[in-house]
Amino acid sequence: MKKWYAVIGDPIAHSLSPFMHEIWFQENDIDASFLPIHVEPSKLKQACEALHLLGASGFNVTVPHKQAIIPLLDGIDDTAAKMNAVNTVVRNGKKFKGSNTDGDGFVQSLRTANPKVDSRILLVGAGGAARGISFALNRAGFKDVTITNRTFRRAEELAAETGSKAVTKAEAEQILNGFDIIIQTTSVGLAEDEALPISLEKVREGTLAADIVYNPIDTPFLKKAEEKGCKTLNGVGMFVYQGAISFEKWTGIKPDTEKMIQVITEKLG
Numbered sequence: 646m647k648k649w650y651a652v653i654g655d656p657i658a659h660s661l662s663p664f665m666h667e668i669w670f671q672e673n674d675i676d677a678s679f680l681p682i683h684v685e686p687s688k689l690k691q692a693c694e695a696l697h698l699l700g701a702s703g704f705n706v707t708v709p710h711k712q713a714i715i716p717l718l719d720g721i722d723d724t725a726a727k728m729n730a731v732n733t734v735v736r737n738g739k740k741f742k743g744s745n746t747d748g749d750g751f752v753q754s755l756r757t758a759n760p761k762v763d764s765r766i767l768l769v770g771a772g773g774a775a776r777g778i779s780f781a782l783n784r785a786g787f788k789d790v791t792i793t794n795r796t797f798r799r800a801e802e803l804a805a806e807t808g809s810k811a812v813t814k815a816e817a818e819q820i821l822n823g824f825d826i827i828i829q830t831t832s833v834g835l836a837e838d839e840a841l842p843i844s845l846e847k848v849r850e851g852t853l854a855a856d857i858v859y860n861p862i863d864t865p866f867l868k869k870a871e872e873k874g875c876k877t878l879n880g881v882g883m884f885v886y887q888g889a890i891s892f893e894k895w896t897g898i899k900p901d902t903e904k905m906i907q908v909i910t911e912k913l914g
């Protein structure tokens with residue numbers, strides 16, 4: 646019987662997950678579909694029951710449901726528990742189990758830039774995305790991580806949980822030339838005309854600037870970083886790798902990520 650998968654979110658029309666996973670299904674001769682499903686927060690429970698009843702083999706969960714979905718599932722793995730967020734649900738018989746591939750997806754993308762494990766890393770932001778990334782960096786052996794955030798208290802809380810340091814935005818801007826990698830995890834880059842979440846005036850040439858936003862592909866943060874002579878890593882890699890880890894959880898198959906990064910980059914470019 647044909648299998649089906651989905652991504653649920655609000656909004657959902659912009660999601661490239663159906664496009665990406667359907668290409669991977671075709672490339673791997675898997676008879677399956679992948680549907681974008683618009684689910685408003687007040688309908689999440691009903692949507693989860695419907696996905697169960699109608700036999701979804703798995704689904705992705707995106708904004709704003711990543712936390713709210715947790716009590717509606719039959720269980721979550723350690724990664725999702727640490728992050729307190731689920732982006733991937735796998736069906737195991739009659740049970741839906743939640744996982745989170747966002748942080749590892751980012752770290753796999755970062756690895757394509759060959760970072761040294763002792764790199765001094767500045768994480769900008771302390772929301773859900775930063776949380777996933779800081780735990781994944783920690784697990785991958787990157788120990789020198791500093792977190793800064795508009796709301797300093799959130800940076801302090803996250804830093805305490807992951808054994809990182811926290812600095813205010815003003816401090817981070819002063820010591821910016823001491824970092825080898827700067828990771829932008831806030832939602833600021835989503836709107837072209839918004840200000841940067843941190844001033845890059847003091848950034849050192851050659852620093853790697855990474856953004857998790859992939860649409861637009863060239864965020865204001867990355868544009869500024871490029872102007873300052875930084876190397877840049879856009880969010881397409883993270884998007885593709887988080888999807889690839891989900892795909893493997895669902896099918897047992899590792900899909901072609903390199904080709905997909907090119908395809909998505911062309912689509913967005």
Ligand code: ATR
Binds near residue numbers: 770772775794799842
């Ligand atoms: P997500 O799950 O996408 O990370 P979130 O948990 O709402 O979403 O976190 C959003 C992050 O972007 C936070 O770090 C937030 O900073 P605050 O903790 O101070 O709210 C950051 N952010 C959002 N808008 C911002 C802005 N205009 N300037 C700076 N940081 C911003």
